[in-house]
C-alpha cells in the first residue's frame with residue numbers, strides 16, 4: 001500500500017540520508033529542509049526515484065510580488081497587475097482566479113482611481129508618472145535587487161559626462177526589466193543582447209559603463225564584455241556584475257541535476273527568459289529533458305526503462321506545480 005507523505009523540518013537535516021536509506025522502496029519522503037528550499041524524493045513500490053530540484057522554484061523577488069498580490073486580494077478590492085506578475089501561465093491563472101486582473105500598457109493608460117501592482121521586474125519612471133496623473137495607487141513589488149540596479153544606473157548617468165561616456169545594458173531587447181532600467185536614463189543607453197548585436201559596431205570611442213539584466217546568462221555577459229573590450233578605443237570601461245545570484249547559482253546546479261537523472265521534466269512557461277535559459281542548459285547536459293507547462297502535458301510514453309526522474313523549473317515556476325508533476329508521475333508509475 002502507498003505510504004503517506006512524511007515531512008521533515010530543519011533539525012532533521014543531518015538525518016535525511018538515513019531517512020532515505022531507511023525508508024526507500026516503500027515510502028514517499030517529502031521534506032521541507034528549509035522553508036525556502038523544498039525537497040522531494042519519492043521511491044515508491046515502483047522503485048523509481050523521482051526528485052524535485054531543491055534549487056528550483058520562485059526567487060525571493062517573485063515570492064515577494066506574489067505575497068503582496070495575495071495580501072491585496074484578501075482585502076477584497078479590485079487589483080490590477082501591469083503585465084503577468086510572473087512568467088508562468090499556471091501561476092498567473094491561479095492568481096487571476098483569486099481576482100487579480102492582468103493589464104497591458106494601453107489598458108493601464110485608460111484606468112484611474114484604482115490600485116495597480118508593479119511586478120518584480122520593475123518599471124520605468126514614466127509608469128509612476130502616468131499613475132500619478134491618473135490617481136492610480138501603485139503597489140510596488142519591484143524586487144529589491146532590481147531596484148538597487150535601477151538606482152545604480154540612474155546615479156551613474158548623473159555622474160557621467162554624456163559627451164564622452166556611454167551606458168551599455170546587456171540584456172534582452174524589450175524585456176520588462178530592461179525597459180525599466182532604460183527608463184532610469186531616459187532611454188539613453190545601448191541595449192546589447194549578444195555578441196551578434198556588436199557586429200555592426202566598429203569601435204567604441206566613448207568611455208563605457210556596462211550593466212547586465214539580472215537574469216542574464218553569465219557566459220553571454222562575459223562574451224559581450226570580451227568583444228566590447230576588443231573594439232574599445234576608450235580610456236575607461238566600468239563593468240558592474242549585476243547578474244542576480246539566484247540565477248548565477250542555478251546554472252551549475254542544473255548541470256549536476258541533469259546529469260543525475262535518466263530523464264528531466266522541466267516545468268516552465270516558454271515566455272520566461274530564465275526558464276528557457278535553464279531549460280536549454282539542462283537539455284544540453286541531458287538530451288532527455290522535456291519542457292512542460294503543467295502536469296497535464298506529461299508524456300508518460302517516455303517513462304519505460306527509466307530509473308531516475310528529475311523535475312526542475314525556473315525561478316518563475318511555483319513549487320506546487322513541480323510537486324503536481326512529481327505526484328502525477330508517481331501515481332502513474334504506482335498503477336503500472
Ligand code: SF4
Nearest residue numbers: 059061143145214244
Ligand atoms: S531573479 Fe533575482 S533580481 Fe530577478 S526578481 Fe528574482 S531575486 Fe529579483
